[in-house]
Amino acid sequence: MVFATTCIYLLQECFYAYQEKSDMEKLSRVMFLLLCHVTSLAKQLVFLTDADRIDRMVAGLDGITLFPNTILLHIHIHTVQVVKLEATRRALRTRSGFAHRLLNCAAAHVARLRRGYAGCAAFTCLLWAVFAAQAHARRQPFEFPLWIGVNTTDTVGFVIVLLYTYYVTTLVGIANTTMDAFIATVLYQCKTQLSILRMNLERLPQSASALSTASGRRRDDVFAALFVDCWLQYKRICETAGLVQDIFGGAILVQFGIGGWILCMAAYKIISLDFISIEFASMILFILCILTELFLYCYYGTELTEESTLLVDAAYSMRWAGEGRAARRLLLLLLVRVHRPLRLAAGRVVPLSLDTFVKILKSSYTFYAVLRQTK
Template sequence: MSEAGECIAEHTRLLRLVGYLRGGGAAHAAYRAAALALTSLYLLQECVYAYRARSDMTKLSRVMFLLLCHVTSIVKQIVFHVDAGRIDKMIEDLDGAVYNSGGWRGRQLRAGTSARARRVVRVYAGCAVLTCTLWLLFAALDRARGRPVEFPFCTGLSADHPLEFTLVLLYSYYVTTLVGIANTTMDAFIATILYQCQTQFKILRMELEELPDSAWKISLKTGLEYDKILMEMFVERLYHYKKITEMANLLQDIFNTAIVVQFGIGGWILCMAAYKLVSLNVLSIEFASMTLFIVCILTELFLYCYYGTELTVESERLASSVYAMRWLCTSVRFRRALVLLMERARRPLRPAAARVVPLSLDTFLKILKSSYTFYAVLRQTK
């Protein structure tokens, strides 16, 4: 795998492991279909439970934050099924030579991006697994103490018998952990592609600032005409810029619907989770698990908005980098080409869900405000 492709190596491995990303062979295709069917069945069971508990706000809040979270997960899972071909192409494109240029400084930037991306997905997915494990532990301890345990989904079983309780508990743990790992990894995957685009802009800006000097060194070494080398290198940078914008636009086109659903439902998930949290004992395991869950949801929304903002800021700097190069000693033809690039760079990349909702920190703050508004309304109507 290339240096640029290495940034999503951990993500693709996990997504294939849980059956969300397309792998090789018919066996893995059957496994993916089974994973989708299982998560859909679990969501249906949650919907039935929510309908039955619609008059009990305590029970309803207990299931709604998970139900809504599973809705967003299945939407992303369906996108990975429907757009598997374009997602595979996006992954393969990162192995191209254009994304792995920039010399030793480019390698350093890509290595740093890959290392940070690995840390994010491991911590993020690990937090989800820990949350699900605490839910498992909480139910098991309540059962051991003789307290009644009610699962927030319709099972069709009483769960009074030890064997039935164990089967339902393990089923719930498996599905929630599967969804937790997949959901967090899909979020980290999308965010990492945005991060890689940001890194590619850094490399491109660095190469453009040094373009005349680099062309002059090659001309002295090879004896070739300076202007010809300069224009060839400029065309290569222009192609690099085109590929970065194509990658960002492809990512946006593929995950438009999923991100819109995530933003639309994210506020409600936080609202329902907070409503449940305030009724818990601060020193209880359930309080710790709910806190971790809220951290996961906040991270989920923050990753999109943070890396979307960073990509916009980095693309805005491109015109300044073009102007910063030593262009006074270049030909008129080359300067005209620079003017055209600067005019194009004045329209920076602004990732947006459905081309309407910007992936920016302002959007993140608006979601938090709307979530608090929903929560305040629920508390008043309790």
Template sequence: MIIAFVQMVFLLYFREHSEYIYSCFITINGCNTKERGDMDTLARVMFLLLCHVTSIAKQIVFMVRASRIAKLVQDFDDMAYNPEETTRKNLLIERAQGMSRLGAAYAGTAALTCALWTIFPFLARMGGTRVIFALWVPFAYYSWPEFLIVLMYTHYVTSLVGIANTTMDAFIAGILGQCKTQLTILKMDFESLAERAHERALETGEQVDEAAAALFVRCIKHHHKICDTSREVQAIFGGVVLLQFGIGGWILCMAAYKIVGLSIASLEFVSMVMFLMCILTELFLYCFYGNEVAVESAQVSDAIYGMEWVGPDGVGKEVRQALPFVICCSAGAARRPLRPAALFIPLSLETFVTIIKSSYTFYAMLRQTQR
């Protein structure tokens, strides 16, 4: 019931934004020619509407593919083996705690931005300035009761949009971060395989060769599981992340166009700066953690080669016989490592820079046309 109510509010708000744009920029009645060509008005409406679009798209993905996402989380629980190994356990705990703090800070920034968007219209109204909200409202809100109703409504919905976007972004980034952590654990397992094989042989009474072979097979299965998980992340979220990249560039452009016309001392300027920080963080999270997965994946072959696979304390005959094939495969992985992508666009720092450059180019074109 609560989810249905929230979805209804989201769709209603989206409809009101769309009708506002339609009435101001397509129809002739209700707006004069100057306003229809006013890019400031367009920027004010569009960056909010585009944020709303990305939020709805992500929510659809999370609802339609809920079972696949739940299985994805369960797979990470299954990969969190050997809880008695302190180093590996600490890596997983640190990753989880770090993503929790990141998500809280990210969502808190969005909530604070929405609060500022509520405060400065209220202060403007207190000062006698007429406030026009960037959405279609079916009644006049010149008097205080109606104004407060619209103000609280916009605060509620924009806060929902902001928190929904940030929490879903942090979740997807957290999944990529866990893939990176699992690759780090895999590297440690390869590098310490000989030592662990001897410890296991002493504990279980197995031959060292048998213990090493069992641990080696376990590492190979772990690597396959990480690869499958990475591909599943791309299959589930690739489309919506690609949409985020495309729309995120437009949002940055529209927000930058809006912010240059504001007074630095105003609350609206501060709120827009925080909004830009949220959008930049949103894009950077995907690109940074996708890049980390690719870098860590490329280092797996180095970890295999760095094993103590020769000498009396080596990994054993069976593992040594399999090493040429494994190193050959891992060398191919080094040339083509795991590279999470938004369908066909890699999640990398180069992609982040490209989005920023494209946004600035379009912003410069808009400024040029207004001269």
């Protein structure tokens, strides 16, 4: 229903833009919304066509923090040496307590992000509706930036069209921000899991010694079991990050390609507005939403890359000098694997980095300057 509604509204905007192609003021008024709806449709199409893979990706997030060998080792200790169970619990709590705190902080962070981001979009749409209602109440001419085919001079027709435009723009705004927040959340979850993995690697020898003492098993066997857990955790993180790139890479590429034009059209529109007006405030909020939309992907992509580069130092900084040959061989294997950091790219072309965000801002200013000169 959301996809169909967005498509119908987009067609109405396209028809209006074609009718007013010779009037730059009216064209700029419709183009920033039209392009924003295009990016929303691109992401909605991904969520519709790749729903199964997205469900599997979300389900896979729950399995990243599981440590199967540690759980089996815990069962072995419980059945063989109950006397030392409390020491084992302390070791396991040390291993998982920091992880739970990080995950809770991440959940609170992304919840605030989603509420603030979606709330900003909804409030922007509300200001647009208030501005239109205010203009109609003052008997000032107001033209909706879409093809309607209905007379909006009388109050009944105006109210119907106003409610329709408010509903659709709010629907698209909430959908767009929610999809952006979802993708950013997955990226942030991968970054958080890398932080947990880094902590596990740094404490791997100490954890192996504590669990070996509590279980009575050979330390090398315990170290190998914990190492395999870390290896599997890193493998799941890489798989999840790869799914984000494969599923949403095309939609993010569309977002990056059109984002500069959206900012350009919004800036072109805002310079003609009264500084103290509801429409000016709504356009400021709209530009803030678009900047946030672009910044989320670039920021969390950079965070993921930087966190993955720290794994090499974490693995090398553990107390490996006193480990056996088998443990050092496993460590060398991990160092070779994590030496290449995770670098996600939109459409496998444009990297998700803060440098890309700066380039988009520069390109949008270039478009704006060209439009101003050719006015």
